[in-house]
Every structure is written in C-alpha cells, then in structure tokens.
Amino acid sequence: MIREFTKGILKENPLFIIVLGLCPALAVSTEVINALGMGAGVIFVLLGSNISVSLLKNFIPEKVRIPAYIVIIASFVSIVEMVMKAYTPDLYKNLGIFVSLIVVNCVILGRAEAFASKNNLPRSVLDALGMGIGFTLGLLIISLIREVLGAGSITLFPIKAIGFNGKIMIPWISSYSFKVFAFASGALLVMGYIKAFIAWYGSRKIDAAKESDSTGSKPEAKSNISVEQAE
C-alpha cells in the first residue's frame, strides 16, 4: 500500500522518469515560488481527479471515458484558477496561462487513465499524493538550479511578521549569474543534464532507486555538472 505513495516520488517520478507534464514544469521553473505554486495546484487537481475518477469508474462508459476525465480535470483546474486569482494574484500573474494549462498536464490525465480508473479510492489517493509530491519535488529541483545559477536568488513567500521580503540573495552568484539558466534554453539544458545524471546513477547502481536517502545528494551533484558545462 505504502508503495503506491513512494513510487511517485522516486521510482516513477513523473518528471524525471516517466517524463510527463514537461510543458508547465519547464516554463514556470524560473523562480522557486512559481514552482511551489504550480506544484500545489497540480497536487490539488491530481488529488481531486483521482478521487473522482476512482469513485466514478463504474459509472463512466468505456467509450467516453477520456472526455469524461477531461471534464473532471478541467473543473478542478477552474477551481484552482479562481482560488489563485482571488488569494494570490501575484502568483497567478507570474504563472499566467500555465495555471489553465494544468488541464493538459499529461501527468493528471495519465494517472486518471492508468491508475485511478482501475484502483480503489485509498490507493488512488496515495497515488495522487505520491505523484503530485514527486512532480513538485522535481519542479523544485529544476527551479532551484535555474534560479540560483540564473539569478543568484531564491524567491519564497514573503513573511511580513519577521520582515522577510521573500527573496534570499546568494552573495557572489547574484552579481555574476549565468543568465542562460534564466532563459528558455536553460530549462531544457538542466532537464537534459538531470536525465543524464539519473541514467548514469542508475547504471552505476541499479538499486539506487530503493535507497530513500539518495535524493538529498541529487541537486548539488547536478548543479556542479551544469556549471561546468555552462562555462
């Protein structure tokens, strides 16, 4: 049972292993806060659609299941859109059309079709949470690499109480940043090197995916390679 949850985070990470849902992932990964906002939206929609599809699986006719799933997903996306517009207008503006584009995120339709339509409710919930968190973590890694190297900062939520404006500046890199990471090509390059790193790591150690403590070392090791290549 717990495997349904953990598989989405490591073994079948939607971004890095199955490579689904790339479009929004790469586009919004310029700032860490965008990645977190996007991740939260995707987790909510994934959870909602997996729950609905899993509950309705016996009522949806086989022939029209894809349109039915799409309508379910689109409804949840509309909810996310309205909530974001009302409560976090800045984030909504940053993410732009990519909030609406969660609806065409292949991860969500893929999970509805491949998992939720065949499994019961608790399993589907765990699967949605695992996949959603895996997606968010992947997004977080990409955006951290891109923002730290591309702009020399880490943008988070501003907290007024302690006078934190939401931006952590990294001393040296912020004045000598690798601009290429902030541009479109940077996202693709980072993604390519992460995929290559995973392939290399996987071939070196086949059972690496089972070790949960291996995730921590990924971002640092990754960024070193990217820096060398950028120079």
Place this chain on the structure above:
Amino acid sequence: MMTFIGIMLTYIFIENFILTKFLGLCPFIGVSKKVDSAVGMGFAVIFVMSMASLVTWMVFHWLLEPNGLEFLQTVTFILVIATLVQLVEMIIQKISPPLYKALGIYLPLITTNCAVMGIALINVQKNYGIIESLFSGMAGGIGFLLAIFLMSSIREKFETEWIPKPFRGMPIAFITAGLMALAFMAFDKALLNNLLG
C-alpha cells in the same frame, strides 16, 4: 496586412511555441525520432491548432462572453479541442493508414498538447480578432513543425554518431533542444521591428 505578417513571424520565430514557451514539449520529444513521423505530426498540429483557434474564438466571443460565462473557458476549450482531435484522427485514419500507424499513440495526445490549448488561451488573453486568431494558430503550428522538423533531422544523425552512454536517448534530445532554443534567441522583437519598419 502588416499585423498578420507580424503575428506569423512572432509565433513562428520570436515566440516559437516549443523553444521559447515550452508548449507542446511532450510530442516534441516523443515523436521526433524520425523525420517522416515528425513532419506528419507537425502537419496534424498545424491543422488542429488553426481549427482550434478559430472554433475556440467563436465559442468564447459568441457563446461565453455574451452570457457572462467566461469562467467556463477552461472546460469548454478543452472539450472543443478534444472533439477536433477526434475528428482529425478519423480523417487521417481514412486517408492515410500508414501515417495513422506512424503517429500511433501521439495523435490522441494532441488533445493534451499544451500548444493547442495554449494558443486558444493566448488568443483570448491578447484579445485577437477572428482572423488574427486563425493566423496565430496557423503560425503556432508552423513554428511547431519547424522546430520538430529540425529536431528530428538532428536526431536522425545521432543514430550514427557516438554519444556518451548516460546521454543516449532523452538527455541528448533535451540538450539539443536547449541549444536550439539558444539559437532561436537571435529572433527577438527588435528584429521584427526592423523587418516591418
């Protein structure tokens, strides 16, 4: 006339859907191994994107807006696109079975191609008229075809070249796309202004 040329150039080169906006990456990486199927996919996307821009424009401006139903935008757009894709699928299956076979699972995936949904949303966002929407859809599709054609031509060359083992397959495809995106940065707004005066 100038605005139409401007829109075409913008969406083909300056704001190329794949290389600057990351819309439609899944099929771009998935179907770009062979030039034939890449070009087939490209034309399918051109057709679907032009039709989708046209139909979603009509739905939005004649149906949703007068009735104050703008919040249904996401739901209706995706349904319109899904129907269109189904239509294209049936047409291709009838006219060209080999192409249908080559495109395989990626044809239904045009439904979840962000580029198609993206152009529909951008048309609304930028307040384009009906003809401008049609042109932007077509140009977006042509930009997709251009990018996927270049990409598949490069990837066919990879088959005979030696590539370090961890980079084989997808990683090198991403890095190629990244370098292509870098090259496409040469096209910018200033260039367009110089061209059109």
